[in-house]
Amino acid sequence: MEGKNWIETSLNIRRILIVFEMPLLYDHDDILHMLLSKLINMNKEVSDIIKLWISTYDAERFKHLVISLREKADILVINNLNFNNNR
Amino acid sequence: MHRICNILNLLYEINRKYRKVSYKEFYNDKINKDKAFKKREIRKWYNNKINGLFNFTIFDYAWMLNPESKFLMLSIENDIQQDEEAKTSHNEENIINYLILGSHDILPYCTIEIRRPNLIEDSLNILSKPNINFKKELKVKFIGEQGVDAGGIRKEFFQLVVKHIFDPAYAMFHYNEETRTFWFNPDTFEPNIKFELIGFILGLALYNSVMLDVHFPRVLYKKLLGLEVSMEVLCVLIFIL
Numbered sequence: 602m603e604g605k606n607w608i609e610t611s612l613n614i615r616r617i618l619i620v621f622e623m624p625l626l627y628d629h630d631d632i633l634h635m636l637l638s639k640l641i642n643m644n645k646e647v648s649d650i651i652k653l654w655i656s657t658y659d660a661e662r663f664k665h666l667v668i669s670l671r672e673k674a675d676i677l678v679i680n681n682l683n684f685n686n687n688r
Numbered sequence: 689m690h691r692i693c694n695i696l697n698l699l700y701e702i703n704r705k706y707r708k709v710s711y712k713e714f715y716n717d718k719i720n721k722d723k724a725f726k727k728r729e730i731r732k733w734y735n736n737k738i739n740g741l742f743n744f745t746i747f748d749y750a751w752m753l754n755p756e757s758k759f760l761m762l763s764i765e766n767d768i769q770q771d772e773e774a775k776t777s778h779n780e781e782n783i784i785n786y787l788i789l790g791s792h793d794i795l796p797y798c799t800i801e802i803r804r805p806n807l808i809e810d811s812l813n814i815l816s817k818p819n820i821n822f823k824k825e826l827k828v829k830f831i832g833e834q835g836v837d838a839g840g841i842r843k844e845f846f847q848l849v850v851k852h853i854f855d856p857a858y859a860m861f862h863y864n865e866e867t868r869t870f871w872f873n874p875d876t877f878e879p880n881i882k883f884e885l886i887g888f889i890l891g892l893a894l895y896n897s898v899m900l901d902v903h904f905p906r907v908l909y910k911k912l913l914g915l916e917v918s919m920e921v922l923c924v925l926i927f928i929l
Contacts, residue, residue, distance in 0.1 A: 620695075648698070655699065656706050663708040667699055674692045674752075675718045 798824040
């Protein structure tokens with residue numbers, strides 16, 4: 602990977618890693634959606650770098666990240682349930 | 689939700705490789721506790737599956753589910769399949785066969801008749817017949833006994849079969865006291881086809897939502913999933929030998 606593509610990829614990786622470093626910031630703004638959509642559309646190279654980065658976390662830190670995201674998922678499930686119950 | 693699930697999925701993949709936390713950390717309690725939500729999602733998931741759709745459902749992320757939810761998922765999927773099979777069996781050809789030949793293909797259930805003293809032989813004979821539709825809900829009748837199978841007789845049937853097959857006297861399987869699991873007896877005189885039929889019985893029990901008290905080592909499930917097993921096989925064999 603060369604030049605512009607590489608800069609773009611490294612910027613993407615940096616943005617994505619920010620999400621992982623601060624998962625509690627998640628629902629606040631549109632930047633989140635932008636970052637997450639990048640994460641969904643990431644290529645294998647980016648995905649491998651992120652996996653490698655997170656694999657360096659110790660168990661405690663990794664667990665904290667999982668719990669933060671799971672709590673976020675819980676809130677979305679509750680919203681979904683309320684939405685379906687009110688229909 | 690979709691996006692969060694994708695990120696968690698990525699973490700789950702990392703955890704599978706590096707085993708940083710228990711897989712239970714990924715269970716979603718809100719989902720696992722809400723039966724109505726799960727039932728809705730399972731039907732959506734099944735609809736996706738048979739129609740080749742890609743609509744988001746929680747059940748695409750099985751690591752969120754505890755064993756109870758997974759069993760519910762399996763039961764509902766089986767119920768749907770059994771209902772569909774029962775509906776499709778009600779066709780013109782089967783009606784004619786029923787009227788002329790007395791064929792039972794038209795019935796919504798798959799009924800098998802077993803002699804209790806010949807439990808294993810009768811079961812294996814019936815299961816090896818190619819023209820029985822086991823995709824329908826199974827009903828069991830013990831010959832010479834009263835009673836309509838509303839699920840209880842079926843459960844008893846599977847429990848009795850399993851009890852016989854895994855009896856040490858039958859010598860098809862070894863029981864390991866230490867691991868409390870069964871493994872194939874390499875010295876058995878039984879043909880391979882009999883083991884295949886036993887696998888079929890266990891699958892049929894699951895398909896009919898019957899939980900059986902049979903424990904195999906994890907290596908067996910890995911083999912079924914096509915995962916690498918070499919070292920674990922060695923450990924199991926060391927236990928047996």
